[in-house]
Amino acid sequence: MITFEHVSKNYSHNGSIIKALDNVELKINEQEVFGVIGESGSGKSTLLRMINTLEYPSEGQVKVAGVDLMQRNETEQRQNRKQIGMIFQQFNLLYNQTVKENIGLPLHLNKSYDQKRVEEVLNFVRLGEKGMHYPSQLSGGEKQRVGIARALITQPKILLCDEPTSALDGQNAYDVMELLRKINRTFGTTMVIVSHELNLIKQLCDRTAILENGKVLETLAIQKEQQQQ
Numbered sequence: 001m002i003t004f005e006h007v008s009k010n011y012s013h014n015g016s017i018i019k020a021l022d023n024v025e026l027k028i029n030e031q032e033v034f035g036v037i038g039e040s041g042s043g044k045s046t047l048l049r050m051i052n053t054l055e056y057p058s059e060g061q062v063k064v065a066g067v068d069l070m071q072r073n074e075t076e077q078r079q080n081r082k083q084i085g086m087i088f089q090q091f092n093l094l095y096n097q098t099v100k101e102n103i104g105l106p107l108h109l110n111k112s113y114d115q116k117r118v119e120e121v122l123n124f125v126r127l128g129e130k131g132m133h134y135p136s137q138l139s140g141g142e143k144q145r146v147g148i149a150r151a152l153i154t155q156p157k158i159l160l161c162d163e164p165t166s167a168l169d170g171q172n173a174y175d176v177m178e179l180l181r182k183i184n185r186t187f188g189t190t191m192v193i194v195s196h197e198l199n200l201i202k203q204l205c206d207r208t209a210i211l212e213n214g215k216v217l218e219t220l221a222i223q224k225e226q227q228q229q
C-alpha cells in the first residue's frame, strides 16, 4: 500500500544541512495499523507528511498503491490526497465554526456537501448531540473526535495520525485509541500512527518502525495479546 524506497530528506537551516530522514526503507501493508515511534526530532512528522505530499523526498521514492508520488501530476496528486485523511496532535479545528461545519469542511472543498453524511459521521464518533457546539465547548477528547470525523468523511483508504493522543489525558486518550481501532476494524482503513508514546503504539499497532536520527533502527511486529486490553 505504502512504500519508502531509499528515502532521504535534507532541510537546509542557517546554511547547514539537517538530515531529517536517512535512507528509510518501509513497507506498510493494506489494512495495517503501522506505528512510527521515536524521540522528538527523529523525523516522524517528516515521514508522515511525505505520504500525502506535504513534503517531498530529497532522494528515493515514496509510493502509494505502487505509484511514485513524485511522478504524479497535479490532478493525480490531488486524487492521492483525497484517499488520505490526516489527524493532528492539536486537532487543527476551525474555532469559529461549529462541529458540523468542521466535519463537513472537506465535502465543501470538494463541492459535494452532504448533510446526511455529516450526521452519519457525527454519530459514528459519538458526537450526535454536539453538532451545533463550537470547539471551545468541547473536551480535548471530543475535539480529537471531531478531527477524526473530518478526516473520515471522505472515506479515506489511509489515515495518517500525528501524535493523536499526546494532548489528551488518560480516559480521553483511551477513547480516541478505541475509536481508531474501531475505524480500522470497521472500514479496513490503513493507518500510520506517529508517536513518542510506547504505550499507544503497543496497544494499537500491528507493527512499528523505530526511528532514531532519521534512520529506521528496526521494524517490529507487536504481539497480539498486548493489544487486547
Ligand code: ADP
Residues within 6 Å of the ligand: 011, 012, 013, 018, 019, 020, 038, 039, 040, 041, 042, 043, 044, 045, 046, 047
Ligand atoms: P519529529 O516529528 O520526530 O519530531 P521532524 O520530522 O519534525 O521530527 O523533524 C526532523 C528533523 O528535521 C529535526 O531536526 C527538525 O528540526 C528538522 N526539520 C523539520 N522540518 C524542518 C523544516 N521545515 N526546516 C528545517 N528543518 C526541519
Ligand code: ADP
Residues within 6 Å of the ligand: 120, 152, 153, 154, 155, 156, 157, 187, 189
Ligand atoms: P454503504 O454501501 O451503504 O456506504 P458501507 O458498509 O460501505 O455501506 O458503509 C457503511 C457506512 O460507513 C456508510 O455510512 C459509509 O458511508 C461509511 N463508510 C464506509 N467506508 C468508510 C470508510 N472507509 N471510512 C469512513 N466511513 C466509511
